[in-house]
Amino acid sequence: xxxxxxxxxxxxxxxxxxxxxxxxxxxxxxxxxxxxxxxxxxxxxxxxxxxxxxxxxxxxxxxxxxxxxxxxxxxxxxxxxxxxxxxxxxxxxxxxxxxxxxxxxxxxxxxxxxxxxxxxxxxxxxxxxxxxxxxxxxxxxxxxxxxxxxxxxxxxxxxxxxxxxxxxxxxxxxxxxxxxxxxxxxxxxxxxxxxxxxxxxxxxxxxxxxxxxxxxxxxxxxxxxxxxxxxxxxxxxxxxxxxxxxxxxxxxxxxxxxxxxxxxxxxxxxxxxxxxxxxxxxxxxxxxxxxxxxxxxxxxxxxxxxxxxxxxxxxxxxxxxxxxxxxxxxxxxxxxxxxxxxxxxxxxxxxxxxxxxxxxxxxxxxxxxxxxxxxxxxxxxxxxxxxxxxxxxxxxxxxxxxxxxx
Amino acid sequence: xxxxxxxxxxxxxxxxxxxxxxxxxxxxxxxxxxxxxxxxxxxxxxxxxxxxxxxxxxxxxxxxxxxxxxxxxxxxxxxxxxxxxxxxxxxxxxxxxxxxxxxxxxxxxxxxxxxxxxxxxxxxxxxxxxxxxxxxxxxxxxx
Numbered sequence: 001x002x003x004x005x006x007x008x009x010x011x012x013x014x015x016x017x018x019x020x021x022x023x024x025x026x027x028x029x030x031x032x033x034x035x036x037x038x039x040x041x042x043x044x045x046x047x048x049x050x051x052x053x054x055x056x057x058x059x060x061x062x063x064x065x066x067x068x069x070x071x072x073x074x075x076x077x078x079x080x081x082x083x084x085x086x087x088x089x090x091x092x093x094x095x096x097x098x099x100x101x102x103x104x105x106x107x108x109x110x111x112x113x114x115x116x117x118x119x120x121x122x123x124x125x126x127x128x129x130x131x132x133x134x135x136x137x138x139x140x141x142x143x144x145x146x147x148x149x150x151x152x153x154x155x156x157x158x159x160x161x162x163x164x165x166x167x168x169x170x171x172x173x174x175x176x177x178x179x180x181x182x183x184x185x186x187x188x189x190x191x192x193x194x195x196x197x198x199x200x201x202x203x204x205x206x207x208x209x210x211x212x213x214x215x216x217x218x219x220x221x222x223x224x225x226x227x228x229x230x231x232x233x234x235x236x237x238x239x240x241x242x243x244x245x246x247x248x249x250x251x252x253x254x255x256x257x258x259x260x261x262x263x264x265x266x267x268x269x270x271x272x273x274x275x276x277x278x279x280x281x282x283x284x285x286x287x288x289x290x291x292x293x294x295x296x297x298x299x300x301x302x303x304x305x306x307x308x309x310x311x312x313x314x315x316x317x318x319x320x321x322x323x324x325x326x327x328x329x330x331x332x333x334x335x336x337x338x339x340x341x342x343x344x345x346x347x348x349x350x351x352x353x354x355x356x357x358x359x360x361x362x363x364x365x366x367x368x369x370x371x372x373x374x375x376x377x378x379x380x381x382x383x384x385x386x387x388x389x390x391x392x393x394x395x396x397x398x399x400x401x402x403x404x405x406x
Numbered sequence: 407x408x409x410x411x412x413x414x415x416x417x418x419x420x421x422x423x424x425x426x427x428x429x430x431x432x433x434x435x436x437x438x439x440x441x442x443x444x445x446x447x448x449x450x451x452x453x454x455x456x457x458x459x460x461x462x463x464x465x466x467x468x469x470x471x472x473x474x475x476x477x478x479x480x481x482x483x484x485x486x487x488x489x490x491x492x493x494x495x496x497x498x499x500x501x502x503x504x505x506x507x508x509x510x511x512x513x514x515x516x517x518x519x520x521x522x523x524x525x526x527x528x529x530x531x532x533x534x535x536x537x538x539x540x541x542x543x544x545x546x547x548x549x
Contacts, residue, residue, distance in 0.1 A: 018411060342472035346412075359448045372448045401412055
């Protein structure tokens, strides 16, 4: 994998920030976009823009072909059985909320249980809290091991006949933990529960095969995988989606409308009320082309090497505390001595290094870690060992700066 | 290696307030209590004010956050103690203007809090600096 050539496809990386070459280490928040994605979106608006599924005219057909072509591309990318199982929406948050609003509210009753973990992003906690409140079901948590992983033995114990929904992140956005979702799916199914996977940090970084994982729902966002913001995907097994009510009602999603009643279009369109995110879907298709050309296995391999490298190098920084397991995705969450993570992030930014600081939309996990906030550096296919060196150098300078004023 | 850019923000006096906060703790007796947090980053402050006859007699704070938010709370309590409420509110306005990088022309002195003027060059940190001032405004406006 030629990272130097890849970097040239991302014009944004070629700039100075605060007098230093930009080192972008915040791809878990959002990834940068290659020229091919930017051009695909631009070309759509420049030459083909029209609404889909209704125009008799030529532009309408072009837009529809590209939009539905993007759906087929996503289907192939995650190996879903059918394009009927690929629902376009705004992103992971919307996707999980759709399952919680529709499936959970229709299928849960008092006494039922939803099982999640304390490492979830807020978008995989709050929809379930709300569904539990609305239905009288109970929200339970699988405990975390000391290193920030989950134990399958705990799942075997905690998934019972009462458990109806199990939800977990494929990859933790804070700890970098890669969760054994395939094994968890088997355990959930053995008791008749379904598995919902928050794939926001999974799909961008590794080959995902939803049939192999055998998850029931899998949610992810385009903007974390080189596509524009505003486009995301909910994958769901067809037999589940068939029996679910739409969450949004209006144009595009109906079959027949009378004064008092209406019927819905077939899958997947019954879940896509309103004019869909056409430009976003076309951008997502271009992003998938880019990722496939590089190769998902190559990306994973590159990122695993970077993850090992950054863990090794951070160990040399005295006073740093890194959270999460040794084997992890390419992201590191840490604190630097007593320096508050916001101060760390501001200091690193002054050296051109972009990291995230705060609670990372995971307040229960911050509580579990017994911290109020952390800093996080996250990596993607365009990052290099040189970026890691600059991070380490920036951290040493940050320590020196605060050591000297404190 | 140059710390110039960072030194605009983290002046000595700011670090002194962070390390040795003034008016940190709890007030005894009747006091106005305001809790405020910055949900995007997790900084939180509890501010207590004792207001008598329209004058801020005492002010204390507790909380957790970065050096900017905590030093600003320390400086703010120092600045408003003994001042009429109307002055305290005016000072908050002046402080906000200073955060926007505007020229401030007023007879009211912000004291040490003026050292935070450099924050205006770090837009992402303005909310850290204004948290305590917003809490103070909320407290006296609710009274």
